[in-house]
Each structure stands twice: as structure tokens, then as C-alpha cells.
Amino acid sequence: MYAYDELDRTLINERVSEFRDQVKRRLSGELTEDEFKILRLQNGVYLQLHAYMFRVAIPYGTLSSKQLRRLAHVARRYDRGYGHFTTRQNIQFNWIKLAELPDALADLAEVGIHAMQTSGNNMRNVTSDQWAGVAPGEIEDPRIWSELIRQHTTLHPEFSFLPRKFKIAITAAEHDRAAIKIHDIGLRLHKNADGETGFEVLVGGGLGRTPFIAKTIKPFVPGRDILSYIEAILRVYNQYGRRDNIYKARIKILVHELGIEKFAKEVEEEWKAMGDVGLTLDHTAIEEVRSRFSYPPYEKLPHMPDELKKAAHDKLFERWRKNSVSAHKVQGYSIVTLSLKPVGGPPGDATAEQMDAVADLADKYSFGEIRVGHEQNLALPHVAKRDLPALFKALDRLGLATPNVNLVTDIIACPGLDYCSLANARSIPIAQELTRRFANHDTADLIGRLHINISGCINACGHHHVGHIGILGVEKNGEEFYQITIGGRADENAQMGTLIGPAVPYAEVADVIEDIVEAYLALRDRPEELFVDTVKRLGVEPFRERVYATR
Amino acid sequence: MPLVKQGRLTTDLFVHVADGAELPGDGAVLVTAERFLADPEALLRRPGKLGVIWPNNRNLDELVPHLDRLASVALVFPTFRDGRAYSQARLLRERYGYDGELRATGQILRDQFVFMTRAGFDAFEVKKDADADAFAHTMKRYSVFYQPTGDGRVTALNRRMQLRHSESAGQ
Ligand code: HEM
Ligand code: SF4
Numbered sequence: 001m002y003a004y005d006e007l008d009r010t011l012i013n014e015r016v017s018e019f020r021d022q023v024k025r026r027l028s029g030e031l032t033e034d035e036f037k038i039l040r041l042q043n044g045v046y047l048q049l050h051a052y053m054f055r056v057a058i059p060y061g062t063l064s065s066k067q068l069r070r071l072a073h074v075a076r077r078y079d080r081g082y083g084h085f086t087t088r089q090n091i092q093f094n095w096i097k098l099a100e101l102p103d104a105l106a107d108l109a110e111v112g113i114h115a116m117q118t119s120g121n122n123m124r125n126v127t128s129d130q131w132a133g134v135a136p137g138e139i140e141d142p143r144i145w146s147e148l149i150r151q152h153t154t155l156h157p158e159f160s161f162l163p164r165k166f167k168i169a170i171t172a173a174e175h176d177r178a179a180i181k182i183h184d185i186g187l188r189l190h191k192n193a194d195g196e197t198g199f200e201v202l203v204g205g206g207l208g209r210t211p212f213i214a215k216t217i218k219p220f221v222p223g224r225d226i227l228s229y230i231e232a233i234l235r236v237y238n239q240y241g242r243r244d245n246i247y248k249a250r251i252k253i254l255v256h257e258l259g260i261e262k263f264a265k266e267v268e269e270e271w272k273a274m275g276d277v278g279l280t281l282d283h284t285a286i287e288e289v290r291s292r293f294s295y296p297p298y299e300k301l302p303h304m305p306d307e308l309k310k311a312a313h314d315k316l317f318e319r320w321r322k323n324s325v326s327a328h329k330v331q332g333y334s335i336v337t338l339s340l341k342p343v344g345g346p347p348g349d350a351t352a353e354q355m356d357a358v359a360d361l362a363d364k365y366s367f368g369e370i371r372v373g374h375e376q377n378l379a380l381p382h383v384a385k386r387d388l389p390a391l392f393k394a395l396d397r398l399g400l401a402t403p404n405v406n407l408v409t410d411i412i413a414c415p416g417l418d419y420c421s422l423a424n425a426r427s428i429p430i431a432q433e434l435t436r437r438f439a440n441h442d443t444a445d446l447i448g449r450l451h452i453n454i455s456g457c458i459n460a461c462g463h464h465h466v467g468h469i470g471i472l473g474v475e476k477n478g479e480e481f482y483q484i485t486i487g488g489r490a491d492e493n494a495q496m497g498t499l500i501g502p503a504v505p506y507a508e509v510a511d512v513i514e515d516i517v518e519a520y521l522a523l524r525d526r527p528e529e530l531f532v533d534t535v536k537r538l539g540v541e542p543f544r545e546r547v548y549a550t551r
Numbered sequence: 552m553p554l555v556k557q558g559r560l561t562t563d564l565f566v567h568v569a570d571g572a573e574l575p576g577d578g579a580v581l582v583t584a585e586r587f588l589a590d591p592e593a594l595l596r597r598p599g600k601l602g603v604i605w606p607n608n609r610n611l612d613e614l615v616p617h618l619d620r621l622a623s624v625a626l627v628f629p630t631f632r633d634g635r636a637y638s639q640a641r642l643l644r645e646r647y648g649y650d651g652e653l654r655a656t657g658q659i660l661r662d663q664f665v666f667m668t669r670a671g672f673d674a675f676e677v678k679k680d681a682d683a684d685a686f687a688h689t690m691k692r693y694s695v696f697y698q699p700t701g702d703g704r705v706t707a708l709n710r711r712m713q714l715r716h717s718e719s720a721g722q
Contacts, residue, residue: 009705011695018692022662030681031660037634039662121632151697151707157640157669158700238638277645278699284670288711407564 001064001369002147002293004112011154012109015116019043020102020167027099033058036401042122042160044090044115049421051388054079054096055118056108060128060146060170061089061372065359068370070111072355078104083347083355085340087374087412087463088167089127090118120199122160123153123234127169130373131179133295134381136329139189139197142172144290145226148281151289152227163241164235167206167520174492179374181205181214181494182466185233198222203233203263204255207460211496212252217262217267223286226503228279232271236263269443296367296382301332305386317392319441323403326387332385336366338378338395339410341400343439346428347413348376357398363390374463376412377405385486407444407454408517409435412463414474417480423456425473425480425506429530430454433510438517447517450531451487466490468532470497471509480506485536486516486543500533500544504551512547554601556652558690560683563676565602568709575599583626584609587617595620595624604656608633613709618649623674628657637670644671645701661689669700 006090016219017180019039025504026036031298040046044055056071064070071091075083078100079093086092096104105115117124149168153159159166171178180186186202191486198220205214212305221229235253240258242248255263311317326335338358341347350358365387366380375381378400383391396399404410411434414420416427437442453467457474464470470485481503488497504512517531523542524534535543554563565579570586579600587594587603594601595599595617600621605614612625624643626636636655643649654674656669667675668690692703696704705713 005711007695011693011697011707014693014695034662035631155666155693156664156696156698158637159634160666161637235638239635243633243635254716273646284712285708288708288715322655385674519719 001062002143003428005292008151009109009112010118011161012114013106015043015114015155016102016105016109019105023102024099024407035106038120038161039054039467041120042117043101043105044118045098046119047421048094048419050192050419051095052098052101053419054093054104054115055086055090056093056100056113056115057118057125058089058091058113058372059125059150060132060143061130061374062132062143063370063372063440064111065112065362065370066383067111068355068359068362070113072352072359074104074107075108075355078247079352082349082351084346084415085206085350085376085378087376087414087461088125089130089372089374091372092415094415114155117160121162121164123156123162123164123166123168126150126153127167127175127178127374129171130371130379131177131326131335131381132172133293133336134329135173135177135326138173139191139330140172141293142178142187144225144286144293145168145187145199147293148227148286148289149230152230152279156519159238162234163237164251166237168230168523170386176490176492176494177373178478179463179466179490179494181489181492182207183214183464183510185230186214188227189218189223189493192220196222199226199251201229202231204252204260205494206250206252206461208250209247209458210250210253210256211460211465212256213494213496214252217257217260217264224281227281228274228277229267229271231277231279232267232274236266236270240266245435251404272500277384296369298330298333298382299384300387301384302329303385303470305332305384307386307389311465312391314389316396317389318391319445320396320401320403321388323407324405325383325439328382330382334383334388335387336375336380336383336388336391337405338380338400339405340377340400341404341410341435342399342402343409343435344432345399345435346418347411348430349353350486354382354398354400357394359398361391363418374412375410379409400458402443404435404444406449406451408438408447409444411435411452411454412467413454414456414459414461416454420456420461422459423473424458424475425456425482426454427454427471429461430506430509431481433511437510437514446527447521450517450520452491452513464488464492466494467515468535469531471513474503476503482506482509484509484516484547486540487532489532498540501548510550516543516549519543552676552678553680555677555683555686557673558589558687560686565600567604579622581623583624584614584714588613591617598622602654605639607633607639611683615647618643618647618651621649623652623654624649625654625656625676626656628659628663628673631658631660631663637666640670640672643703661685665693669688669696669702669704671701 145518202214371379455462485497600622
């Protein structure tokens with residue numbers, strides 16, 4: 001865990017007081033809606049279909065039980081008793097009143113949570129691997145770097161009014177769980193030939209209207225230089241990024257228009273010209289931040305405790321364990337993923353009661369720590385293996401033990417037409433219908449790892465481009481239609497999916513997905529060949545045929 | 552337009568002179584970059600202070616050679632959300648060592664004062680009287696700053712390290 005100190009807390013409080021003043025000026029008419037809009041966005045406040053929507057940051061996806069309880073409190077006190085975990089390690093509340101927002105922020109500030117820069121044209125919440133610090137084989141805990149960057153980019157006086165939003169993601173593990181290749185800047189921590197730790201820096205990734213996979217701008221930037229290098233990238237972007245057209249304002253367009261070599265040269269020149277401006281992180285600075293991350297006092301535990309051997313006879317437990325429990329750095333411990341994707345439920349939603357209960361379970365079984373991943377699930381990062389059976393029972397009672405992590409019903413979906421003013425089509429009901437279609441765990445298990453991602457419009461909040469199966473809502477003559485792509489992925493081999501054919505009407509989406517899955521089962525080489533790999537091997541044609549032959 | 556300078560509401564001594572308009576015989580004037588670059592020497596010879604209004608999409612390289620003879624550089628915020636002039640300000644102050652007046656013009660509200668001051672601005676043509684009045688109060692809002700800029704404020708990280716240092720020295 002990272003502990004905010006007096007300085008961090010002071011800054012958050014100062015921000016709350018500033019926002020309180022801004023809301024007051026808006027309510028009194030001193031600020032026009034146009035002026036206020038930018039200010040509220042910088043504090044995570046959108047105006048949506050039904051009400052104001054409030055987006056709260058969960059930097060690099062780490063929460064303490066105390067913080068999660070406070071989120072539950074906000075859900076209960078200021079909203080309708082639930083929150084929605086998103087693909088960006090944020091939580092959103094959909095029914096909040098403007099006049100009450102400063103109070104909600106003040107309540108959150110007490111436990112070191114804020115909504116700074118969760119939207120607006122500035123540097124957004126820095127995201128990272130939800131298994132950071134516990135993933136076996138990682139280079140080092142990427143959250144130390146995430147935190148350094150979080151601090152550096154918070155209320156940055158030069159980069160708070162960029163051409164567009166700006167997202168940074170960091171991974172330190174071989175398997176990329178942070179989707180760094182679809183971010184404005186992606187950072188991959190690795191060691192160079194001299195054993196020195198640094199970053200491969202990628203730029204220009206992103207989804208939305210014009211999706212791009214990020215390109216490597218520099219294979220190795222030493223850790224001590226990462227802040228100045230990011231500053232150089234941002235300075236080039238701030239000056240040359242387009243502002244005439246919001247659809248072309250993201251850094252991915254600048255990188256694309258200039259070409260990565262030219263862009264890299266601009267950045268390199270700027271970086272050299274910067275010289276020493278106090279951004280170099282010496283050993284003491286890095287250690288300062290590192291020292292404020294605390295790690296649990298792990299016990300020496302057996303690899304295979306009796307409790308686990310005994311529980312292995314319970315079929316339900318075993319199914320859940322195989323699906324939701326992952327290897328941990330420390331022997332005798334596990335990482336447990338809590339599925340927020342129950343059959344028939346909106347992906348990523350959690351009630352205040354569930355949040356409170358998870359906080360209690362984290363205290364009991366995970367040293368008070370919770371993680372939030374971009375797949376819209378939660379995780380308990382330090383569970384002793386002997387406690388797994390008891391934890392399973394408790395989660396099952398809460399509806400958080402659905403054994404579908406990474407399976408076909410572990411669907412990522414944006415809010416779509418149910419909440420979002422930009423939507424063309426519904427997302428949540430499609431997800432709900434699909435979870436019902438594939439509710440049979442044996443079938444889902446047979447299908448194996450398969451990610452379905454759904455967005456209600458081209459903005460791609462549900463990451464549809466990088467879903468193994470992507471579903472994108474479009475509008476045709478006032479009706480909801482959906483384009484289907486296959487073969488996308490968001491990991492270290494990130495790739496955009498390919499469209500399989502004309503959009504299909506709402507009522508047919510679930511059938512089409514079933515067809516695609518059946519085609520896969522018939523076409524795969526062997527049971528271990530993942531859906532995406534089959535698509536890679538065969539291309540989209542056989543799937544296209546299967547879907548459109550009878551339609 | 553109220554002008555805030557050195558933290559106080561001040562009378563603006565500079566007159567904005569439009570491109571075609573005749574220059575007053577003396578007194579401080581602000582002219583556009585185009586007018587300035589057309590004949591910098593003539594303008595600089597004129598009695599009275601000279602300031603240049605520099606657009607936010609124009610490269611600073613053309614301005615840099617003249618910096619030490621300019622009394623003011625006015626950078627432009629055509630809209631509240633266009634932040635290019637923040638980068639220009641930092642470059643002028645930190646890279647090119649400009650120490651004359653650095654003025655923010657355009658859409659300026661109190662909500663940008665802290666950012667602007669940190670980026671190096673010291674004069675503000677403010678849109679609303681109430682915002683100009685609130686300047687001193689607004690500037691006191693923040694006491695913690697995460698990133699180093701040319702304004703010399705000690706960053707949170709440095710304060711922490713100083714604190715540690717003095718703690719360990721005291722042991
Ligand atoms: C309901 C309120 C929301 C609104 C108004 C909204 C708005 C937008 C817009 C306009 C874009 C396109 C920006 C661009 O590409 O330049 C976008 C992209 C995105 N949004 Fe949202 N969004 C909302 C909710 C969400 C939610 C719930 C999530 C997560 C589930 C999310 C995550 C994302 C992501 C990951 C992208 C892709 C950005 C990229 O290109 O990297 N947003 N959103
Ligand atoms: S993808 Fe479109 S519909 Fe979905 S949340 Fe984003 S903006 Fe709204």
C-alpha cells in the first residue's frame with residue numbers, strides 16, 4: 001500500500017476547497033456553464049443523460065479497505081447505493097447532485113481519495129497492472145513509478161490544458177495486464193544489458209474513432225530520466241498537437257501525421273535542450289517514494305496447506321479456484337480475482353453492501369488491500385492459500401464468486417445508452433443477455449479464455465477494438481445496430497480486431513456471438529488453442545461465412 | 552480589462568496598438584509579433600517601453616534574439632482551454648532566461664492564476680473584475696506543489712527529503 005503523507009493530504013484538501021468555490025460560483029451564475037465545464041471535468045464531473053456523473057480515481061488500482069468503505073459511503077449517501085468500476089481504474093457514480101459534490105469529495109479526501117484529472121484535457125489517472133507488487137516475475141513494483149508520475153502530473157502547470165486527454169499506463173511484468181499499447185504513453189519496465197532498470201517508452205496508442213497501437217519511441221530510458229522524458233513528450237505534444245479538430249487532437253494523430261521517427265526526433269531535441277531542470281530522479285528521490293509503499297508481513301506458509309487439499313473435493317470450490325486464483329510472488333499466498341460479472345448483471349457494478357463486505361474480507365484475508373483491474377473486476381492481492389476455502393464461501397454469499405474470470409462472460413462493457421449521453425446503442429443489456437446465453441460454466445470452460453468487449457459508440461470506452469470479440473453500437477435510421485470485430489487483443493501482443501461484416505440489429509447480437517463461438521469450437525486446432533489464436537491462424541473469413549451465410 | 556501585476560490591481564501603462572494604427576510618440580506600447588518582426592530595430596529605437604504580443608502557435612526562435620530589449624512579452628490564451636502559452640512561458644523564463652514582464656492575455660479567469668504564475672507569468676489581463684479582486688486570495692489556495700518549475704517553489708518530494716534529512720541528522 002501507498003500511504004499519503006501530510007503533503008499529499010493537504011494538496012487534496014486544497015483541491016476540494018477550490019472546487020467548492022468553483023461550484024459555488026457556478027450555482028450563483030458567476031461562472032458560465034462553458035467556463036465551469038472545464039473546471040468540473042478536471043474534477044471528474046460529467047453532465048450525463050440523467051444527472052451529473054462523478055468519476056473517482058483509483059491510482060494504479062490500489063485501494064485500502066478503509067478507502068473502499070468510503071467509496072461505499074459515497075454510493076450510499078450521495079448516489080443510489082452502487083458504483084461502477086471502469087476500464088481505467090476509476091469508479092463512477094451516476095446519480096450525484098452538483099450541490100453535494102464538494103461534500104462527497106471532502107469525504108473521500110479524508111481517506112486520501114480524489115477525483116483530480118479523471119477527465120478533461122489533462123493527464124489522467126496513471127494506470128498500472130492490478131497485480132503490481134505481487135505478480136511473480138515482475139521486474140519491480142511498477143506502482144513506485146506510477147506514483148512518481150502521478151505526483152509529477154497532478155496539477156502540472158504546463159500540461160493542465162492539453163489539446164486532449166492524456167493517458168499513461170505502466171507494466172513491469174512479462175504479461176501486460178495494463179494494456180500499455182493502447183495508451184498515449186505506455187511504459188514497460190525492464191532491465192538493459194547492464195542490469196540497469198528503465199523503461200521502454202511507447203507513444204501514440206489509443207482507441208476511439210481512430211484506433212492506433214502505440215509505437216516504441218525509445219527502447220530504453222533509465223528510470224532516473226523518466227519524468228524529464230515524459231515532460232519532453234508532453235511539451236512537444238502541447239505545442240504541436242492539433243487543436244482545430246477534437247477528433248484529431250490526440251497525440252496518436254500527431255505521431256501518425258509526423259511519423260514516429262520525426263516525432264521521436266522532436267522529443268529528443270526537446271529533451272536534450274531541457275538540460276537539468278530538477279526532474280532527474282536520484283536514488284534518494286526514488287527511495288523516498290518506495291519507502292512509503294508498505295508490504296504485508298507475509299508468513300512462511302506451505303505451498304499446499306491441508307485446508308486446500310481438503311477443499312479440493314468440493315467441485316464448486318475447485319472450479320472457482322482454477323478460475324479466479326492466481327500465483328503469487330510469495331509461497332503460500334495467492335491473488336484472488338473477484339468477478340463483478342454475475343450472470344445477468346451489469347459488468348463492473350458493485351453495491352455499497354458489496355463494497356463494505358469486500359473491505360471486511362480484505363481486512364480478514366488480504367492485509368486490508370484491494371485491487372481494481374481494467375477488466376472491471378476487483379482482486380484481493382495477498383490471500384493465504386489456507387484461507388481460500390473460507391474466502392470462497394464468503395464471496396459466494398456476496399455474489400462475487402462467479403467463476404468466469406477471463407471466460408466468455410467476463411465481459412467489459414461501457415455504460416452505453418443506459419447512462420451515457422454520447423451513446424448510439426445499449427451496451428449493458430447486450431452484456432447481460434450474453435452472460436445468460438453462456439451461463440453454463442462447463443461450456444464456458446470448454447471455450448476457454450475469450451474476451452468480449454462492448455462499447456455503445458465509437459469512443460470505445462468498452463475497448464471494443466481490442467476485445468477478442470468486439471461489439472460496437474452504431475445507429476442506423478434510429479435503430480441500434482452493432483458492428484462485430486474479432487481477433488483484437490490488449491496484452492503485450494496488442495492488436496485491433498477485424499470487422500467481420502455488416503452491422504447486425506440488436507435482437508441478433510447474441511445469436512451472432514453464439515455462432516462465432518460455435519465456429520471457433522469447430523475450427524480450433526486443439527482445445528488449448530485460444531479463440532484469438534484461431535482467428536489469427538485462419539483469418540476472419542470462416543467466421544464471416546458462418547455468421548452471414550444464413551442471414 | 553483589469554490588469555494584475557505583482558499581485559496587485561495596477562493601471563496598465565502599456566497601450567495595445569493595432570497593426571494599422573499609428574504609434575504614439577512615446578509611452579509604453581504592445582504590438583503584434585508581425586508588426587514587431589517587420590522592423591524590430593525601428594520599434595526598439597522608439598522612446599518608451601516596447602512589448603510584443605506573441606501568438607501561441609508561433610515558434611519562439613524568432614523572438615529569442617530580441618528578448619533582452621523587450622519590456623513585456625504578452626502570451627495569448629485565445630480560449631480558456633488552449634494551453635500552448637503555458638509551454639511558451641516556461642521556455643521563455645527557464646530556457647531563455649527572459650526576466651521582463653510576462654503577461655497573460657485572452658481568456659483569463661482566477662482558476663488559472665496558480666498554473667500561470669507557476670509557469671512564469673507575472674502580469675494578467677483578467678476578464679472579470681471579481682477575478683482580479685480575488686487574485687491574492689486565489690494565490691494562497693495551494694501550499695503544496697508536486698513538480699519543479701522555474702518559479703522556484705520547493706516541491707513536495709524535496710520537502711520530504713529535507714524533512715528526512717533533518718530527522719536523521721537529529722538522531
Ligand atoms: C458515461 C460517461 C462517459 C463519457 C461521456 C465518455 C466519453 C468518452 C469520449 C468522448 C471518448 C473518446 C475520446 C477520444 O478518443 O479522444 C472516450 C474514450 C474512452 N473512454 Fe469514456 N466516457 C464515459 C464513460 C467511460 C467509462 C464508463 C469507461 C470505462 C468503462 C470509459 C473509458 C474510456 C476509454 C478506455 C476510452 C478510450 C480512449 C482511448 O482512445 O484511449 N469511459 N470516452
Ligand atoms: S463508448 Fe460511447 S457510449 Fe460508451 S461510455 Fe464511451 S462515450 Fe459513452
